[in-house]
Amino acid sequence: MNQLNWLAKLTFTLRAGCGALALAGLMAVPNVAFANETDNKEAAQEAIDSVEPILSYETSYNLIAAIKRYEQIVANGGWEEMTRGSYGLEKGDDRGHVRALRRRLIASGDLEDTGRLSSEFDDELDAALRQFQARHGLQLTGLIDQETYLTLNIPAETKLAQLRLNLERVNQVVGELSTRYIVVNIPAASIEAVENGVVERRHTAIVGRIDRQTPILTSKVHEINFNPYWHVPKSIIRRDIIKYMNQDPEYLTNYRIKIYDANGEELDPQSIDWSTEEAVQYAFRQEPGAENSMGHVKINFHNPHAVYLHDTPQKSLFGQNRRFHSSGCVRVENVDELVSWLLRENETDWSLPSVDAAFDSGERMDVGLEKPVPIITTYITAWANRDGVVSFRNDIYGYDEAGRVDFASN
Template sequence: MIVSRLSRRALFAATASVAFAVALGSIPSKADDQDAAQAEWPQSYEASPHMTVGREATPILSPATVEATEAAIQKYQDIVTRGGWNTVPAGAELRVGSKSKAVEALRERLVASGDLDPVAGAGPVFDSFVEAAVQRFQARNGLSQTGVVNEATLTELNVPAAARLQQLETNIVRLKAYSGDLGARYVVANIPAASVETVENGVVYSHHAAGVGKIDRQSPIMQTKATEINFNPFWTVPPSLIKKDLIPKMKADPNYLTDEKIRIFNKDGQEVSPSSIDWNSNEATNFKYRQDTGADLNSLGFVRINISNPYGVYIHDTPSKGIFGDDFRFVSSGCIRVQDVRDYVAWLLKDTPGWGRDQIDAVIRSGDRVDVKLAQPVNVYWIYVTAWATPDGIVQFRPDVYQRDGSGPGPLASAVPAQPMALPQE
C-alpha cells in the first residue's frame, strides 16, 4: 500500500513536471508553431486532493479551532520571518489561458501561502493548477470560487503576510473567550463571514449563508437563546427606519407604502391613509407601519426566529434570496437573514413535538400566522471572528468590515465610515 501511494505521488509529480515543461517551452510542443500572441490552452489536470477546501464539520467555536489557529499563527510567523510574500501586479483579470509576468507573480504568491503545490509553482502560464489554487484561495477568503483573479481577489492576495499574522493573533483571543461549555445544541452567527452554523454534539450540523448588518447599522455581538418561531409574520417598521428609510421613500414615491403592502395605524390601532399624512414634517413618526404577511413582499419572508436581546434584532427569512450568492452580504439593518431557512427552523424545532418538516412546510403554504415556542431554547452566539484555522490546516480570513481588529476596514468594506453600534430592527 505504501509503495502504491508513493508511486501515484511520483507519477503526479512527473506528469506535472512534464506538463509545465511543455507550457514553459523547455520541451517542444505544437503550441510553438502557433501565433506567439495566442494564449496557452487550459490544462486538464486537477489539483492535489490535499489542497481542496471541504465543507467544515468542526465548529468555529471549539478547542480544535483554537488549536488549529495557534498552529496557523506559528506558520504565519515563519512566513513573515522569511520576508512574507510578493504582491501580484494589477492589470487585466487573470484566468485560464492567461500568459504574463503577472501569472508568474501569482504562482509565487500562491505557493507562499500554501494554495499552490510547489511542484506546479513556476512559469507564466495560467493553467488548471493555478485555477484550482485561486479557487482554494477564494474559498479561504469568503469569495466566490470562480478561479478568476478579479479586483476583489487581487486585493485579498495583496494583503501583506504581517497583516494576516496580526489578524490571527487578534482573533485567537476571541476564540479562546468561547472555550467553555456552549451547550449540546447551539447556533453561531459569525458576522464578518456573513454565515451561520448549527452545532450538535460538537459537530457542525448545517452551514447557512447569511445577510448581516450594514457598516452603519451593525449586527451586535451577543450571547442569547432562540425561543420562538413566527411563521408568516407581519413586519413592523422599527422607529429607527421610519426617518432613515420610509419617509424619504414616500417623498420620492407617494405610492411606495401601497406598493409594498405597508399599512399605517394610529395610536388607537385605526388604519390611516398615506395621503392624510404630511411627509415633509415629523408627523409620520407618530404612526405604526406594518407590512402584510406574504414571503413575496414581506421583509421577513416566511419565518422570523425570536432571540432574547436588548437590541431589537432577530434572525429571519428574506424574499431577496439573491443576496446569498454575493460576496459582500452586509445588507441588513442589524438583523440576520439566513439562507435555507426551512432547514434551519426544522433543526431548531427538532425537540418540539408536532413540528417536523412536513408540519413546517404545511403552515408556510397556508400563509396563516402561527407562533411556536421551542420546547428547549437553543443557545445562540453572534460573534465577530475575522481569522481562524481548521484542523485540516486551512486558514480562513474575512474582511474587518466593522473595524474591530484595530487595522482599519477590510478590503471589501465600502467607503462608508464605521458608526457606533446601532440598535435597530431589520
C-alpha cells in the first residue's frame, strides 16, 4: 500500500469509530522519573511547546534534521507493529505486551533505551507514552486507546514521507513571511501569533469539517467587529437552516435570526415554504448576543471564500481532540487575547481588559487595524522543534495522500 494511502486509511478509520542537533539525540526523552500523572502530562505538553513558529526557516532546518533521523529509523527496519493484545495497556499493567510497547517507543525516540525491557508499565513508560500522544495531537491519557493504538501502527516510511512533503510546504512560504503574522494550521486546528520569529501566543481552534473545508490562503487582518451581526451564508441556509426549520419551526426565533427580503423588509418565518429552497433567496441575519454564532467578535481579512476568524458560544468544542466542526471559518479559543494582540499597535488602548469590556458591553463596534497583520492558513501535518521533538497530525483533508504542496491556486 502506498505510504500516504496508509495514512489516509488511518484517517478514515478514525472518522469512523535552532541549533545543531546530534541525530542520535533527536526526539529523545530526558531520563527523568515523574512523580504522578499530572507531572507526566505537563512534561509531555512542554516537550511539544516551542517558541519556533510552524512556518519559519528554523522549522525548515528542524524538519531536515528530523528527515535524517527518520531515514535512519527506516534503514533500521522501522518499528514493529503493535498487536491487539496491547490495546488497553496503561500504567500499573505487568505483562508481555508492555515490552513491545517499550520497543516501539524506543524506536521512535520517545523512550530512552536503557538496555532493559521490563514488562512493568511504570511511571517512565507512562511519561513516554504521553509524550507520544502529545506529539500526535492525541488526548494525553497514558492509555493505549483506539486512536493511540492506530497511530502507533503508522509505519515509519509513512512518517518519513510526511516529513518530506511538509518540508516542501514550509519552504514554499517562509521567504514571504513578515515580522508580525498569524498562522492557522488546519490539521492541528491551532493558531500561532508570531512576532520577530517567536510565537507569542498559541490558540486552540476549530476549523472546517471535511465537507466544508477551511481554505488555504494568505491575506491581512484589517478589521475587528465587536458584537457582530451574523449574516448567514446561503450555503448554510440551504444545507442547515432549512433542515432545522423543518425539525423545529421555532428555530429562527430561538436563535434570534431574522429574515429580510430584497427591499430590507423583515419577513415572518411562517410565510416561507420550508419544504422548498425558497428561503435561499432571502437574507438571514442573527442579532448580536449570547446565541450569536460568532460570539462576541469577528476578525476580518479580505479573501474570496467569505471566511474569517471568530468567537463562538460553543466553548466546549475546544476541549475535543478532533476539532473539525465549522463550515470553513475558524473559531478561536481565548479570542479576546488574540484580538488584543492584533490591536496592540493601534494608538487606542486595546489591552485585554479593554477588549473584554467591549465584549461585555454588547455594543456593535468596528475597529480597524492601523497596521494590518498578515494571516496565513496552511496545511502542515508534520513539523519539528529545536529540541528535536517531531509532531504529526492526521491528513484530515487528504492533501498528503494527494501529494499536494502548491496551494497557490487557492
